[in-house]
Amino acid sequence: MKLVFHGHDERYVAEQSLMNLFPGERPVYEPIAPDDDSWAVISLREDGDRCAVRVELAHGGRTGDRTYETALSGSDFDREGQRRHAVGACFFLAARDITGNTPPWGMLTGVRPDKPVTWALEAGRSPEEARRLMEQFYYVTPDRAALALETGATAAAAARRLERRDIDVYVGIPFCPTRCAYCSFVSQSVERSFALVPPYVDALCAEIAAGGEMVRRAGLRARTFYMGGGTPTTLTAEQMDRVLTAFDAAFDRSACEELTVEAGRPDTITAEKLAVLKAHGVTRVSVNPQTFEENVLRAIGRCHTAADIGDAMELVGRYGFPHVNMDLIAGLPEDTAEGFRRSLDRCLSFGPDDITIHTLALKKGSRILTEGLRIPDAETVAAMLDYAAPALRGAGYRPYYLYRQKYMSGSFENIGWCREGGECWYNVDIMSELCSILSFGAAGSTKMVVPGTNQIQRAFNVKYPKEYVERPEKWRANQAAFAAFYETV
Numbered sequence: 083m084k085l086v087f088h089g090h091d092e093r094y095v096a097e098q099s100l101m102n103l104f105p106g107e108r109p110v111y112e113p114i115a116p117d118d119d120s121w122a123v124i125s126l127r128e129d130g131d132r133c134a135v136r137v138e139l140a141h142g143g144r145t146g147d148r149t150y151e152t153a154l155s156g157s158d159f160d161r162e163g164q165r166r167h168a169v170g171a172c173f174f175l176a177a178r179d180i181t182g183n184t185p186p187w188g189m190l191t192g193v194r195p196d197k198p199v200t201w202a203l204e205a206g207r208s209p210e211e212a213r214r215l216m217e218q219f220y221y222v223t224p225d226r227a228a229l230a231l232e233t234g235a236t237a238a239a240a241a242r243r244l245e246r247r248d249i250d251v252y253v254g255i256p257f258c259p260t261r262c263a264y265c266s267f268v269s270q271s272v273e274r275s276f277a278l279v280p281p282y283v284d285a286l287c288a289e290i291a292a293g294g295e296m297v298r299r300a301g302l303r304a305r306t307f308y309m310g311g312g313t314p315t316t317l318t319a320e321q322m323d324r325v326l327t328a329f330d331a332a333f334d335r336s337a338c339e340e341l342t343v344e345a346g347r348p349d350t351i352t353a354e355k356l357a358v359l360k361a362h363g364v365t366r367v368s369v370n371p372q373t374f375e376e377n378v379l380r381a382i383g384r385c386h387t388a389a390d391i392g393d394a395m396e397l398v399g400r401y402g403f404p405h406v407n408m409d410l411i412a413g414l415p416e417d418t419a420e421g422f423r424r425s426l427d428r429c430l431s432f433g434p435d436d437i438t439i440h441t442l443a444l445k446k447g448s449r450i451l452t453e454g455l456r457i458p459d460a461e462t463v464a465a466m467l468d469y470a471a472p473a474l475r476g477a478g479y480r481p482y483y484l485y486r487q488k489y490m491s492g493s494f495e496n497i498g499w500c501r502e503g504g505e506c507w508y509n510v511d512i513m514s515e516l517c518s519i520l521s522f523g524a525a526g527s528t529k530m531v532v533p534g535t536n537q538i539q540r541a542f543n544v545k546y547p548k549e550y551v552e553r554p555e556k557w558r559a560n561q562a563a564f565a566a567f568y569e570t571v
């Protein structure tokens with residue numbers, strides 16, 4: 083779709099709105115020709131403290147023309163947000179006029195659609211006001227507004243437990259036994275990169291030790307620890323022990339509420355590794371089957387059976403971890419609505435206190451796209467999610483965090499469901515950006531959050547394990563930036 087702007091250059095919001103409302107379209111910045119059938123002219127005019135946006139739109143033989151006015155107030159940063167909202171809202175209304183479609187999350191295009199609820203509740207507004215905000219200001223459908231109210235309330239509660247110098251710690255293990263069909267993550271197959279694992283563990287332990295020292299000097303407290311990947315349990319028991327020992331030695335564990343380790347792939351879970359996790363006081367183990375359907379497991383490139391998942395869950399159960407999490411994905415290649423139902427029922431039969439239901443996201447570079455694998459359509463994915471919500475509620479779970487990714491089937495969302503007391507606070511903190519996250523390891527993304535504001539700074543570790551081992555100067559610079567940030571807040 084050709085985009086033409088007058089009086090502004092709000093490219094980001096225009097492009098995000100375009101991709102949200104016209105899936106498959108891409109922005110093009112060229113003059114509109116008389117016979118073009120896909121274009122938008124977005125004009126913005128400001129008069130003192132008022133801003134008026136007009137969107138003229140053409141697509142699929144239909145045209146729309148909308149205006150949207152709003153008051154501007156507050157700081158320059160606030161006014162920038164108000165202008166951006168006006169452009170997004172006006173584009174949304176014009177697009178809705180000509181397509182007749184209202185996406186579940188209305189005009190919200192970001193990865194954390196419940197954030198406006200959290201902000202409203204933190205600002206002292208009532209749940210009813212927060213719900214109205216979602217439906218009337220962002221055009222979110224009533225069921226998604228109700229969902230955001232539940233997860234937004236959990237985020238507001240999570241924010242209350244944090245103090246200004248509380249942080250979370252993330253450790254990344256970017257290795258997996260094989261690569262899943264839907265994955266574009268920078269994970270290396272252990273078979274192909276076996277030699278890289280020992281130097282990676284050495285480098286990681288050095289980074290954790292230096293990070294702990296920096297955190298101590300800055301007077302910060304680690305509230306949660308999360309080891310993800312990749313698949314952390316691709317490490318041997320001895321390597322796992324080294325990483326956890328490095329964390330124990332570097333950080334004060336007394337304020338650390340939870341220690342989570344993703345044991346994502348059932349074929350990497352052994353009694354020896356679980357014993358190490360238990361000995362280090364790990365409070366949550368996450369087993370991620372994604373499906374229990376044999377044909378789907380094969381299609382996504384998992385080298386294990388559904389029975390292996392059951393065996394892994396039985397083994398994890400023997401160690402008595404306080405919390406166990408399981409993940410499923412709706413919309414995987416070869417799956418059906420019935421298959422997904424069976425997977426969820428099977429998952430529920432193990433009684434984990436935390437279940438995350440993801441919706442498939444089509445990621446660049448994944449085998450689904452490069453090999454053109456057959457995936458369920460949006461209606462089938464909707465049927466899967468329609469089954470999941472009441473089934474989970476019926477079994478005593480409630481939604482406690484949610485997020486979206488780009489290019490998700492049907493523009494839905496990922497939802498974490500838990501039983502009472504089963505929340506993984508790290509998930510809530512990171513999704514709602516409630517506190518800083520200090521990330522260790524290759525491709526680690528460190529976030530520095532100014533408490534009580536919407537402002538975030540980021541620092542990225544190098545992407546690949548080999549580069550990470552060879553260039554410790556990058557994580558040293560990131561840690562220096564993290565320390566400098568806390569000298570100012």
Ligand code: SF4
Pocket residue numbers: 257258260261262264265266267269311312313346347
């Ligand atoms: S387990 Fe996760 S990180 Fe590893 S290949 Fe599969 S999707 Fe990617």
